């Protein structure tokens with residue numbers, strides 16, 4: 001079992017003054033972790049039994065729970081809660097974007113069929129990643 005997961009849970013419980021020796025404490029901490037999972041959270045909070053299993057090492061925590069543990073730990077350490085909830089992904093930038101920038105928008109795929117580029121639109125109407133794709137797609141549609 002991942003020792004650091006158990007230690008992180010214990011540290012979080014200590015910081016939040018939650019007694020994870022009790023079922024009500026396990027329920028409370030499972031709920032706090034569930035809230036931290038944000039958009040990735042399962043439909044219902046994790047059960048205290050699930051958290052108990054994770055603490056005992058008999059249940060492997062899901063990737064979502066592991067991330068929630070990291071996020072809640074970071075939030076407790078004073079990190080901004082939006083940053084704590086965010087996940088790191090590799091992106092390719094053309095503009096001036098500092099490392100660690102929080103991006104709140106969602107990426108979409110360019111609608112020109114042969115183009116495979118995903119991008120973050122500048123506004124809600126942008127569908128092509130650039131003018132060239134838009135021009136090629138207009139030409140394609142016209143000749144159909």
Ligand SMILES: [Zn+2]
Pocket residue numbers: 110111112115116117128129130133
């Ligand atoms: Zn494109």
